[in-house]
Amino acid sequence: MQSLDFAIIDAHIHQWDPYHTPHAAALAVKLFGKHPYLLDKIIRWVKSDDLIETIGLTQHISAPYLPENYLHDIGHYAVEQVVHVEASWHKNKGKGVIGETTFIESLPFNSTTVKLGAIVATADPRDKNFKKILQLHQQASARFKGIRKMAAVHDDKAIHAWTDEPHLYRNKQFLKGFEALAQSKLSFDAWVYSTQLNDVMALARQFPETPIVLDHFGTPAGLFAPVGKLTGLTQIARDNILMRWQEDMAELALYPNVYTKMSGLFMPVLGHQFHKQGRLASRQEVYDLASPLINHALNCFGAQRVMFASNFPMDRVSSSLVNIIDAFSDAVVAHDPNALEQVFHHTAKQFYAL
Template structure:
């Protein structure tokens, strides 16, 4: 099975740049202490031996110092083919007065930067709250958001369904910026029909904007004992909203490695879309990630090799 993985994380514990790893606090992940170890390109390759990995996009990992995170990533000596990470989505706090300087410093460190992520998740339950404030409603944050278009950068959009209507407005206000929804929109409120409707309708509000795409990933964070059956309705609902031309599978490793092996996760994705055409599978597993993050065509194999073991 050939894939470009558009959502992975690397870190070095000794750097102290991810204290949330070395000093775990209760959150939606459950017991994530097994992740408190170094994780880099060699570790990902070791877990993906059953997968033909054509490239991987590193997404910022909540570093205290995002410039140092980018410096470390830019200096990784990976001799594999392709070299990992193939592209970077860096962290920048757009609410800061020096956001422009922080972003400029990162862009000077690497020519593989394709986007920015700032986690926006706000929730009434502290277990699920990441941000603690509604950045999208803050004028300074909105002003600095314009930096992305200036540098031709996308925005990885991690949020909850309740925030999707505002995010759809933001996408309309910035049609020149590509928005990449993280983790299928994080369907968090699962106790009743209202939560499902908020997620479903929020996805469609975002999908109505042509500059929004979606990553199908991170399912284990909110469903620690997922099965192919529990993934299927979420994946198919998201694909129904965005179409196979604006959706892509991703692993969210090593985070989702808490709940499944790398090859098992990708096989589950393949099982869900087993009846899709070869062209649709190529889009979901390779082509959309390549296009979204502007990866070199050399990292993409011919379509007939990308049928994930299901010739249809």
């Protein structure tokens, strides 16, 4: 296990409070928040099976996740600053998304919790008011650095779709709006499933001056075990998922404006079963599962374009943040003993201009 002698930058966390903000589970939480067992049953009844399979458990999304919660999860590790990434703010139409940026700015990020370095908000480039929405985000926070618009849609319809069309990043209206983002010198967080990595390549090709970061290594759904109805059902199928992911990541890395986040590798949609076993993955299990992916990403992108990000609390369902940092840092050092500070600090600082 590595001993990190520097404070890290966590380039991807989510903050929310379903008791006081627009949130998908807000009504259920307010009605049944004092009865966890009943709350879990209600959420599972109301929400689709594909969404439940993606998140694994409901407790970590129905409870508030605020600076003090993250501080608890980080354990003994020192964190210089964090990047909040949009978290499906429920008022997501038009200018309603500004509310999330305002909410994040109101939270107690300070010397006793953790420093907020940047906000990656959301907005839809297809919106006719997209340019104005970007300006409103900038007015709401000096830490606003860019947006994320999720585009993850899988061919397997039983895997949750996070947007309303399968190739959002190729949509003509999306691309026309995206020009405003490029002109504003803002960054873009892209999230797709691994079957859609060609769409990120097309976006990077059309906007070569815009910094783009691929979240979660492109989420190869079903890599570790079956998910949905058709994905990763056999070992041969899982080997093919890995092979295609490796090939597409290598091709994506040829675009110099594209970075990637070493994050989200323990979301249940990859096939992890730890939550069903009622336990968290150990440091060694995290290392054994994640290190081949980390090694390949570092081979393709180089340490200068790979950044650590926890994706907490989403990955909390499968392992602890301490175990993840322990194992990921071991994997980075195994690849290159000199890359640790680059991946856990410098890349994010440079990409987000922190």
